[in-house]
Amino acid sequence: TRIITIGGAQLGPIRRDEARSAVVARMIALMEQAARRGVQMLIYPELALTTFFPRWFMEDQAEVDAFFETEMPGPETQPLFDRARELGMGFSFGYAEKAVYDGRLRRFNTSILVGPDGEIAARYHKIHLPGHSEHEPWRAFQHLEKRYFEPGETPYMSTELMGGKWAMAICNDRRWPETYRESALRGAEVLTLGYNTPLHYPLAPEHDHLQAFHNHLCMQAGAYANGLWVVGVAKAGREEDCDLLGQSCIIAPTGEIVAMASTIGDELITADCDLDRTQEIRDHIFNFEKHRRPDMYPMLTRQ
Numbered sequence: 001t002r003i004i005t006i007g008g009a010q011l012g013p014i015r016r017d018e019a020r021s022a023v024v025a026r027m028i029a030l031m032e033q034a035a036r037r038g039v040q041m042l043i044y045p046e047l048a049l050t051t052f053f054p055r056w057f058m059e060d061q062a063e064v065d066a067f068f069e070t071e072m073p074g075p076e077t078q079p080l081f082d083r084a085r086e087l088g089m090g091f092s093f094g095y096a097e098k099a100v101y102d103g104r105l106r107r108f109n110t111s112i113l114v115g116p117d118g119e120i121a122a123r124y125h126k127i128h129l130p131g132h133s134e135h136e137p138w139r140a141f142q143h144l145e146k147r148y149f150e151p152g153e154t155p156y157m158s159t160e161l162m163g164g165k166w167a168m169a170i171c172n173d174r175r176w177p178e179t180y181r182e183s184a185l186r187g188a189e190v191l192t193l194g195y196n197t198p199l200h201y202p203l204a205p206e207h208d209h210l211q212a213f214h215n216h217l218c219m220q221a222g223a224y225a226n227g228l229w230v231v232g233v234a235k236a237g238r239e240e241d242c243d244l245l246g247q248s249c250i251i252a253p254t255g256e257i258v259a260m261a262s263t264i265g266d267e268l269i270t271a272d273c274d275l276d277r278t279q280e281i282r283d284h285i286f287n288f289e290k291h292r293r294p295d296m297y298p299m300l301t302r303q
């Protein structure tokens with residue numbers, strides 16, 4: 001067995017005017033609680049440092065950029081890295097990243113994986129950006145990820161850290177089966193997934209009552225069909241008049257939920273995850289080498 005204790009640090013709502021330092025203090029409080037429970041790797045949500053700002057249309061780029069980080073760690077996030085290093089804990093969280101890539105300033109919805117030494121081991125840019133790019137005033141709130149971010153251009157990856165293989169995905173990525181399959185084919189054993197999911201979906205409000213069901217449906221199916229541990233962590237609760245789904249969970253490679261949040265506030269969930277349990281699935285029902293037929297799925301890779 002290769003047991004690693006993993007924590008999901010669900011965050012409750014973050015106010016639009018809440019200072020980064022206040023959010024980081026909340027994150028550190030959860031980290032200290034996690035340390036007391038023996039957590040070795042702690043996963044925070046998507047865009048963990050701020051409110052979910054794509055819900056507002058902003059014409060002034062400076063106003064948008066106030067939600068972005070230009071350095072990681074920066075002055076406000078350094079205390080989180082320092083505390084994690086003192087505790088010897090790995091962690092992962094999402095943030096809005098503004099940085100130079102390919103010689104130009106670019107903006108991504110980013111997640112990082114940090115080792116217990118406080119060093120960034122991997123960085124992921126959200127691939128499936130949902131929502132729209134123009135102001136749509138008819139909506140109760142906007143979802144302007146397509147306006148404020150560029151889509152990631154680097155495929156899902158698997159990073160070796162703390163004796164395991166980790167992949168990251170972000171929120172809407174969890175609804176796409178390809179996310180799990182690509183990560184698993186690259187050898188990942190744990191997939192981290194932070195999310196901000198409004199309970200109201202303006203394009204199909206008749207599905208609003210299914211948000212919690214769809215959330216677990218896609219992550220449990222992805223875990224099982226690929227023999228992965230999945231750690232889904234919400235930013236939850238009523239954030240600036242928008243209700244966000246909670247139900248953060250840790251899912252075993254069998255598809256079973258082994259830990260789940262029961263509030264919509266700051267809450268820690270933990271599970272002792274045996275990474276060798278991935279083989280229960282991958283050696284048998286989903287033995288890719290033995291049973292998978294990629295030559296029979298040509299449409300999957302057609303552009």
Ligand code: CDT
Nearest residue numbers: 130131143171172196197198
């Ligand atoms: N953050 C994020 O990707 N949220 C989407 C909301 C639905 S699409 C507007 C999600 O897939 O949960």
